[in-house]
Structures are given as C-alpha cells and as structure tokens.
Amino acid sequence: MSSSASTLAFVESPVQLLNVLEWAYARAAAPGRALDAVPSQRGRRAAGPGPEPRPRPAGTLAPVRIVVLPPTDPMSRGQLRRMAALARDEGCEVQWQEARGSRLAPLKALAALARDVRAASTVVVGDPFSRYVQLLLTLVRAEELVVVDDGTATMEFVAQTARGERLVRWHRVGGGGLPGRVRELAYAPVSAAARRRFAPAGAAAAGKARRVEVFTSMPVAPHGGMTLRANEFAWTRARFGPPRLTRGTDLVGTSLVETGVVDPDRYLDAVRSLTLEHGATRYFAHRRESPEKLRALSRETGLEIVRPDLPLELIARRGPVGRTILSFPSTVVHTLPYALTGTGVTVAVCDVDPAWLTGSASPRAKSFLAGVTDTARDVHRLPAQAAPTGG
Secondary structure, eight states, X not given: OOTTTTEEEEESSHHHHHXXXXXXXXXXXXXXXXXXXXXXXXXXOTTSOOOOOOOOOTTOSOOOEEEEOOOSSHHHXXXXXXXXXXXXXXXXXXXXXXXXXXXXXXXXXXXXXXXXXXXXXXXXXXXXTOHHHHHHHTTOOOSEEEEEOBTBHHHHHHHHHHXXXXXXXXXXXXXXXXXXXXXXXXXXXXXXHHHHHTOHHHHHHTTOOOEEEEEESSOOOOOTTOEEEEOOOHHHHHHSOOOOEEEEEEEEOOSTTTTTSBOHHHHHHHHHHHHHHHTEEEEEOOTTOOHXXXXXXXXXXXXXXEXXXXXXXXXXXXXXXXXXXXXXXXXXXXXXXXXXXXXXXXXXXXXXXXXXBOTXXXXXXHHHHHHHHHTOOSOEEEOGGGSOSOO
C-alpha cells in the first residue's frame, strides 16, 4: 500500500475536505504535536498584525488519500468537486465514491472500500455522527483514528463521548413513529461499535492499542486518552490572501431554519434588522439554505445573495470581504478569526433569542447555541434584541 493509501480520509462535505487538508498540512509541519485543550483565540485579534505562517510549497501536506462520499444536493456536490480539485493540486489522491441515491448505493460503496479501510494504518473522518461513516468504522483496524472538524458538531461529539452517550446530533429530535424506532434499534449495535472506536482508553484496556486525535478549531478538551491538535487554518492562510477589504458589511447565512431550529419568519425579521442596523450589503448563503428562503431574504432586505462555491473560510480569505462579518451562532464564529487573523476584519455574532426557536426544536438547541456564542473568542457579540422577536 502506498504512503497516501495508508492514511485514508472520508469526507461528506466541503468543510470536512478543507479540514482534512488543514490536518495534512499541520501533520507535515509538526507530526507529533498535541495539546491538552484548544487554546482560546485571545491574542489573535483580527485587527492586530497577526503572524502569518511561512508559506510552504504545494505537496508539503502529509500523504493522505481522500475518499469523497458526496451528498445528493447540487450545491454541496459542486463545492466538493471544487475542493477535490484543490486537494489534487496539493498532491492528494482523491477518490469520488457515490454512496447515496439508491437503496443499493451504500452497500456497493462499502464493498468497494472495505479492503482499503481494513488496510489503512490511519483513518480520518469528518463526521462521526454520519451513519455511513459509523458503518465504515466497523471495518477499521487502524492504529490511529482522527476526527477533523465538521463545524460545531465537534463540540457535541467530544461532550457526548466524554459522557459515554449515544452519538446524536444536537438539533435532532425523535421521530418516524414505530418504523423510526425499529430502525434505531436495528442500527444500535453499529452505533455502539463506532462509539467504542472513539475510546482509546477502552481499547487499551482490551489490549488493542489505538490513538484517537481530534483536529479542531472548537473550544474542546480531550478525554479518556484522546489527543488534540489545534486547527489554526495555516494552510488556508499560506495558500490564499490576504484579502482586499470592502467598506461594507457581510452577513453569513445559517441553516437553522432548514434544520427546524429557528422559525422562518423570526429569522427573516432578524436578518432584516441586522441589515438595517449594520448596513449589510451581501448575504453569504449556507449551502443548505433553500432557494425560496433566499429569494424572500433578497426581496425583503435588498441584500445581494452570494452562493459561495467553496467553504466560507476560503472565500473570505481570498476576498474581497467586508470589514465586518456578521453571523448567527455557527462554526464561522470560531473559524473565521483564525482564517482572517491579521487582516483587520471584525467578526460579530448575534445571539439567537429563545423566542425564535420552533416548537419542534431539540431540547438541546437553546443551550447548544448559547454555548457556541459564549465560547467564541475575538468576536464582537451582538444581543438578540438587535433583531425583533416577533413578525
């Protein structure tokens, strides 16, 4: 097996692929560096000078073979194809493996990947909550398992594994009636096996040495033998920018409406209010936002809707970008201060008022969103009162 094939990465979203590249860049620079916790971003003020990483030429990433397991929506697939091209430019081997779209697609993909999964010495995953990734983990014999950021879900992953809980996305609520409960019961052994894969202390007790590393920009602390490597977006900063700054303000969209967490009308009111108060001119849409919602936002606010063709960290770093970036609680309030350090850009986060939540929102929604905002560093915090609580 080649050196790249001995390290096998599975990604299902553009940001996961970006973070695999960041991990490979960090691993090549400091292969043994680990932390007790991700440090806060104090001292990395966006307006400060901020040390830039010394550029390294393409091909200086640690060898990794990346397997893309694309979703079905066109926006995600387009971003993934462009990220895959960037990865190939950096010398990575990239394999596009369809695992969705038909009833037999997951089984065909599993059969195609099984041999390589068993042979890999290091396996990198981007979404430990993914059922397909969990299924692949049942085949893993690797000595090392790495989890790269899939946004704020990393915070919940570390917390749930520390408590020994089932891996469940924070915004997910029970549903599906009896058929849904039957599926959950049938899948339970796979989920439990995957959870054990992320417990190095348990593997050591069973006589099976395994290292588990979390590569993240999120404010988490490792546990149970898990190690940590900070994702400071060094590859992004070395590869792109610094950006040209515009005089305007940019607003970052969120999929909180699409996931059933925030009421659509309340969200529209909040965006309208932020646009008026801060003079926002552009709205960077989340890849999961619906066209109908975006048309309504444009019509009601006058914002220019931008559908990014790459993850926002790359778009912002390449520029042009506003001097102020507004966001609701999301991944970017933790990642953009790293990607834009030293550029003079201010990142601001608007709290989500509990009154905006839908009746079907997960019980965890309120505390999780508050935690995303509370733990962000080097961002300006805006109160939820900046947006109306009623429409």
